[in-house]
Amino acid sequence: MKTWKRPLTMVQKFEANEYCAGCESGITYLFDCNAGGGAHADIYLADGTNLTAGGSRYFHACDAKHEASTTSDFESGYMLLNGGSDETGHWVRNGFLDWDYVEYEKIPVIIWRGDGDVHATITLNQNEWEVTRS
């Protein structure tokens, strides 16, 4: 027969490792700032707010890929190829003495401001964006 020993319980607490490879939170987009191909422009939010307002402020694509978390705020907007003039249209000569005021074409873009600067891409389908997994 076995000898009785005092019942003992040992409790060890551990820190759970919640890292999960391949989870949504581990995916990073490579945001390709390519809108306008380097031409000077102004970038507007969908509600018409000019993000590059100001005589000396303008947008031009840095043609670089920026790491952007999938939880970042990506905003819809548009670009006007107006040379960064804040103008929404320009005068176009129509004949000898006639001029027409023509609105700049609104080119749809997706905007990312995660690093404090304004970046925009004309690749509207996020499924086509390059990703990296951490």
Added chain:
Amino acid sequence: MERENPSSEMLSESELQNHLEEKEKGEKVGIFRANNNFLLRELAGEAVLVPVGEAGVFENTVISLNETCCFLWKLFQAPHTAQEAVAEARKEYSDPDGTMEQGINDFIKEYVNYGLLKEE
């Protein structure tokens, strides 16, 4: 009317009620059962309780049991009173130090306190 023993004190109604309740509590026999939110498993030769479901304070812990603790845990998978647990333990273990009954009572008290055992 004169009291027979003038030094004795009469209990008030509330004191009498409390006394009766305490006596009744002492005489009540508890039946205990293991909390099924904890499963017994053997890991590397050691008996451990694995919290599943509502673990409470035992979240993210490993609970290791020695042999007698493991014996009691298995016993309380079915409802038992403390006296029944002692009787079952005496079938398996000798008690040269006479600490078995107290040890089992302490086990029940602590496990109920931490929610590992439930009183039915």
